[in-house]
Amino acid sequence: MAEKDRSYKCLNPVGIQEPVEQFPLAPRLDTLRGKTVHLSICGEMDIWVPLEKRLKSDFPDTNWTMKKGYTPTPVQLTEEERKTTDAVILGVCW
C-alpha cells in the first residue's frame, strides 16, 4: 500500500476534564425587607456609585453591606460575615 493510502491511528491532544458535581442554586429570598444583602464591588465605579445610591434609597429596610476593590478579584466575605449575609450582588468583573 502506498504511504499516502495507509491508515493511521492519530492521538488526541486534548487534556482530561475531571468530573464536576453540579449543584442547584441557593433558595432565593422571599423579600428584601430586613435582609442583609452584600455588595461585592470589583471595579467599574461609574455604574456602581449610582447603583449603590439607588439600592440604599429605594430599599431603606434592607441592610446593605459592601466590600469594594478595584481589581477583577472580589474581596471575599469571611466565614463569620457569611453567617449574617442573606444574599450577594457581585460585579462588574468577576
Place this chain on the structure above:
Amino acid sequence: MPYLADLEQSGIPTALLTYNEEIRKVEHDSVLWGVPKLRYVEASRSSPGGVEEADKVMPLLLDGLTRPLTQKEKERGRWAPKEPRILFEGTLDEAQEFYQQTESLPGLLGAPFSKYTDGLPIIIPTEERVAEMLKHTSHKPDELITLQRDVEETAGMSRMPRKTDKFMPLGKRITFKKGEPVRFMPMGRVATVEQVAVNAVMAGCKPEYFPAVLAIAESDPGSGGGGRGGAAYIVSGPVYKEIGMNVSYGMFDPCNPANMTLGRVGNLLWRNLGGYKESVTTVTTGLGNAVTSRGFIFAECTEKLPVGWQGLNEEMGFRKDESIIMTAHPGAWGLGQEHMPGVYRSLQRTGHGAIARYLGVKGIVGPHNYLEFLTRGIWACREGGFTLVLVPQMAQDLYDYGFKTKDEIYEWIWKKSFEPLGEYRMRGTPDEHTNGWMGIERTSGKHWKELSDDYMVPAGGYGPWDYCILVADCQETASLRFSGGHGQAYSIDAWR
C-alpha cells in the same frame, strides 16, 4: 467564579453583574465550577454608564435574588466530558483536514477558530510519532503532569485556583506543592505525559526537545493573566546546545527549528490542554499580544557572561549545569532609548557620539554607564520592570564600569525608577494595582493616602527582581528590551 459558586453552594443566593460580551464565559465557567444555572445580568461597555445603566440593571439584579427557582435551577447532576485516546483514523491527508477543522465563534463575529491547532498546519500525531517522542523522557506515558518542585504564586493572578484557596486575600502568596497536578488554564484540565507528547509532535518538535516541552507544560502555558496565555519562555543551561537553539544573530527570527517549534508548542498546549477558546473559555478583553502570539522562546548564552555574573539557572536557584525554562510575560517590546550600534561603540571607545553627549563624557574613553542613557524616560509611558538582552561586549562594559553582579544592576535600575507620588498618581494602571489607593505602599509600609505628593515611589515595579539581564552571542552592540522581569522557573532536567 469559584467564589460565587461557593456562595451558592453554601446557601447564599447571588446575582452577578457582568458585561454582555462575557456571558458565554460566565455560562461556561458556571458549569466548570458546579453552578450551571448561575443568575447574571448583562451590562454594556458601550452604554453611557452612570445613572442610566444603574436604573436598567437594578431591578434585574434584585429579581435574580428573589425570583423563585425553576425546576432546572434546582437540579443536581454531574458534568463529565470524555475524550477518546485515538481521535482519528485515516490517511495523513484526511488527518490533516480533520485536525485543521474550525468552528465559527459568534463572539468573534463568526471568525473561524481552530479546534485542535493554533491555526497552522500540523505534523499529524500518529501513534508511531508519539511513541518516538515518549522515548526521550523517563516519565511514563500515563503519568500526570505535576509540579516537580514547590511553586509560589500570587493568589487569584496565576494558576487555576484550588477549591481550598477560598478566602485568600488578594495578592497573598500561595504555595503549590511539588507533586500537585498542573491544572491547565483556562479550563483546569489535567494532562498526561502522552498528551503533551501529542502536542509536541503536532508543533513539529523533534523528540530530543521533549524534556523542554514537558517543562513548558509544567509551567501551564495558559496561566498568564489568569488563563489569558501570552507566555514566553527563556531557556538557561546546557540544553540549548544539545537541541541546537540559536542564541546568536537572528535568534528572534525564523529558521531555527528548536526556537520555532518550542515557541509554538506553548500555544498548542494552551489550546488543547487548557481548552483556550476565545470569547467562550477565555475573554482577553483586548486584541491579544502580538509579541507572544506566534510563540516566544529563546535561550541565554551563559558562556558569554562576564566572569562573576550568574546564568539565569543559578539566579533562579538551580545549579550551573542544570537546564531550566523561565516563564516571562512580555507585553511590550523595544522599551527605552534606541541608538545605532556604532553610537554605542563610539561611547565606550573614544567618548564620542550621541550617548557620550548625553552622559557628558565627550572625549573620555569608557567604560561608561550605558544604563544611564537606556533608562532615560523608559518608565514615562509604562510602569514595571523589564528584561534586557545584551551582547557580550555590552555586558562586559557594565562589568568593567563596576557592576560585578547582575543583582547590582537590578538594584540600580529599580532605584532609578523612583518618582514623586504626585506624578505617579497621574499614571493609568496604579488605580488597579494599588486597589484604588486603598492599600499599603510597599517601600514606606504606609497607606497610600497618608503619603505626600513629593514622596518618592518606584514606577519600575515592586523591586529589583522585576528586572532581568540575559546575554546573547552577537558582536553588534545593540540591546533588546521587553517588559517584565524574573518569572517562575521549571527544571528541564526533571523531565529527562
